[in-house]
Amino acid sequence: MDWILHLDTDELIHPAGAGEYSLRQLLRDIPGDVDMVVFPNYESSVERDDIKDPFIEVSMFKRNYDHLPKDTYFGMYKESTRGNPNYFLTYGNGKSVARVQDHLRPNGAHRWHNYMKTPKEIKLEEAAVLHYTYAKFSDLTSRRDRCGCKPTKDDVKRCFMLEFDRSAFIVASTATEEEKLNWYREHVVWTDKTINLKLLRKGILTRIYAPSVIIEGLKESGVFSSVIAKAPATLSQDKFLASIESSNSSRASGTHSQPPRKIIRNTDHQSHATVRKALEATELHEAAVPPLSPPGPTMETHDNNLIVQSR
Template identity: 85%
Template sequence: MAVPAPSRLQALHSSAASCVEVLAASAGPAFPYLRGWSFHFDAPDTHHPKVCVQTSTSAGLDQILPWLYYHKVVGVAHFLLFVEGKAAKPSVAGVLESIPGVKVVYRTKELEEQQARSRIWDETWLSGFFYKPCNYELFVKQSLNMEMAIVMARESGMDWIMHLDTDELLYPGGASEYSIRRLLADVPEDVDMVIFPNYESSVERDDIKDPFSEVSMFKKNYDHLPKDTYFGMYKEATRGNPNYFITYGNGKSAARIQDHLRPNGAHRWHNYAKSPNEIKLEEAAVLHYTYTKFSDLTSRRDRCGCKPTKEDVKRCFMLDFDRA
């Protein structure tokens, strides 16, 4: 039920210093702040598509930098970081802006005014999340940011776009190389969207400092499991939780950039003009490092400013685990 993370994740930390110029040492996890990254995945190449990853984040450099570096290694050409909180501070955003292929987008008054005119506010499928606090507000914000990212990615000449959080890593299983570009290059031309089933981390210790190198076990998504294994070991895998995964279980999708593309929540894309042709990958996955540190829970709570009452917690959070 649990699978080891790719050994390449651990190798990134030992190889980083020899590959790039070290800017400064991290005060937390032992991952350097980096510059001088010489990747050329945005160069013209008819055989390998250019991939853009978009995120909305308030994380610090200790989380964002290894996430960026890993995805650079697996072939992501362009990053659109919509930043708030800690991520928007000059000491953090300044470092991010210095990295080639990274575009930092701040939540300014102008951005909010532009997003207030979005056609997303007319979407009935999202209306249940409008004008609500905390997690609901974040979900709407993510959709608005994804909508803007489509235009920005297209202007940058990207071929594919994907929304990922900074606690998620793409695992290009099934490709002939350890490369997201190689994986998407092999997708038939008539396919508009590709679903990466998600795996959820199984944390084995309570003193994790650097999830990407220290967490190595994941629950496989049921899409990647024989049904008798999934149902036969369900009780053992859930350990008393009401759901198989603590958070989401429907994966994340990458979309081919084309006319009329739109977000369909934080996990999917759709198209205003047609029903997209979508496939699900049999080996590739999103590795979700879910609540690997206790501070992941407290920081989520602190961002919301909700009172510690059952009524307020229900108003702020969607998931039972978050509410607990």
């Protein structure tokens, strides 16, 4: 295993710019001295309120700030947000893929870190994480049911870090079914075709069909059902580690990536010096990287001219 990433169940990797639309090829071409690769995230922009299978039915996405000219991003900010708190409904700081190496640790769900050094990180200019957030109307209530907070502006801060998530939770907890659907249509569903076309022409929105075509093909061929049927009910730690080691040993040689690393268990005979040093180093590390909203505009006046700047 050469690389590791954290991907949620409502996300897919979009390896744009790689030969054969291959994540493996994309990572194989990363320079050997790079420790981490950031995939900026694109956010799903659903056009209907009755989506059942987002990975197949959704093809329109809002592009990340990092993949847009700044003049376009801030110039179209109002049309892009449609009255919502931020440019994206949820996070905008992408996901990081890390090269497997000693002392690696997760730094929240969005980044990785290393106990013993400052990792070298690059950001991709074409590839992205596709985030299918609130792509189904039922996502409103499913998120509500996972949280025990009271539906008040103060209490929801215990469960949610982003403003849209907080608002959605309160609506899902207090509104009628009709009110929830109307709120969902107003804040999530992109029904104005004129605005959609304008933002598509400006590059704010984009069409991405590859994931839908691939997943639909896999479903029709029976691959998904076959994998699920063959999957064991449980997988012990020993079997999991053995499967990883077997996978590493069978990997083809001659790639540009670093050699696969064998996973081993700690034993009583190992030196504790490195462990102590790593624990001491953690005291200097910042808190885990949280989900962050994209940059927003601040309005300032200068010489009677209106200036739009990033926060």
